[in-house]
Amino acid sequence: MQSIQAGDYSIYFNEEAYVYLNAFLIEHHYSKLFILVDSNTNENCLPHFLSLLATENEIEIIEIESGEAFKTIETCVQLWESLTELGGDRKSLLINVGGGVITDIGGFVASTFKRGIDFINIPTTLLGMVDASIGGKNGVDLGNLKNQIGVINSPKAVLIDTVYLETLPQNEMRSGLAEMLKHGLIFDKDYWQKFSNLDHLTSDDLDELIYRSIEIKNAIVSQDPTENGIRKALNFGHTLGHAIESYFLENPLKTSLLHGEAIAVGMILESYLSLQKEFITHEEYMEIKTVIQSIFSPIIFEKKDMEPILNLLIHDKKNEFGKVQFALLNGIGQIKINQHAENQWIMEAFDDYKR
Known part of the structure; x- marks a missing residue:
């Protein structure tokens, strides 16, 4: 499938997505790669992703609990602290592998850590592929109020791999x-x-x-x-x-x-x-x-x-x-x-x- 140009980033599909990603990592010389997952995608999606990732960068996996209930400022604080403790700097890259909660919160955390680091979205749910990861909206809920805190900030790319849909109920x-x-x-x-x-x-x-x-x-x-x-x-x-x-x-x-x-x-x-x-x-x-x-x-x-x-x-x-x-x-x-x-x-x- 042909890539889609979306403003200042592109959306890549299936095999082409990983060709792009691996070339992008070689070109940009990031100091460290952080991969954000939840408990579901860590088990069901991360092995497939890592098997196609070709990089000599140091990689750190950060996992959060799955579900909308964890799309909060409190989770963001934990993520900012984890990035800091694991040596994240302004030349780090955050790769968000998960559904809409992961891409929403991951994009927000990346946009605000050290006043902004690069991030890439890899949606693993149908909702994430067609909606949440597209368009640059990133944020979290305020109590039970949806998406009250956030920014509009584009990822470096969105990578769509429909193989991940096989893991969904x-x-x-x-x-x-x-x-x-x-x-x-x-x-x-x-x-x-x-x-x-x-x-x-x-x-x-x-x-x-x-x-x-x-x-x-x-x-x-x-x-x-x-x-x-x-x-x-x-x-x-x-x-x-x-x-x-x-x-x-x-x-x-x-x-x-x-x-x-x-x-x-x-x-x-x-x-x-x-x-x-x-x-x-x-x-x-x-x-x-x-x-x-x-x-x-x-x-x-x-x-x-x-x-x-x-x-x-x-x-x-x-x-x-x-x-x-x-x-x-x-x-x-x-x-x-x-x-x-x-x-x-x-x-x-x-x-x-x-x-």
């Missing part, structure tokens, strides 16, 4: 599909329609879908790297989805949701808001709802869940002047940004979701 694969569905809904109707029947999907098909998804995200980000305009389109499904994800993360009576599971609900809810504003037809809304619900199991919401979820919307980082901002569909394949919705419509969207 099915729920993690579905989580990544949510972002791919989103890319079709906001940008490419033909791409969206490819997800109406996934029964006969081959590995080659998946590679092509991943490639197109990355193309779509990169096309949007390239127009608006700092999210002052069209990049807000990527927030479709995320305003309510992040609130739901945060609520389920903090509530001890709830089972935490994967990012894509929460975003799938958010896309249905925000499609309903698009319907209420007459931006999409009822037929389009039912098509969206049917396809997403054919992939994702329903999430149970009780009446007592509504108020805390609505309260979490206030903290969404996309808000301006105290108003909740939505990116809503303008037909399948197009988007309207900076939209507002009354709480009553949001409650109706939840009611319709539960039907």
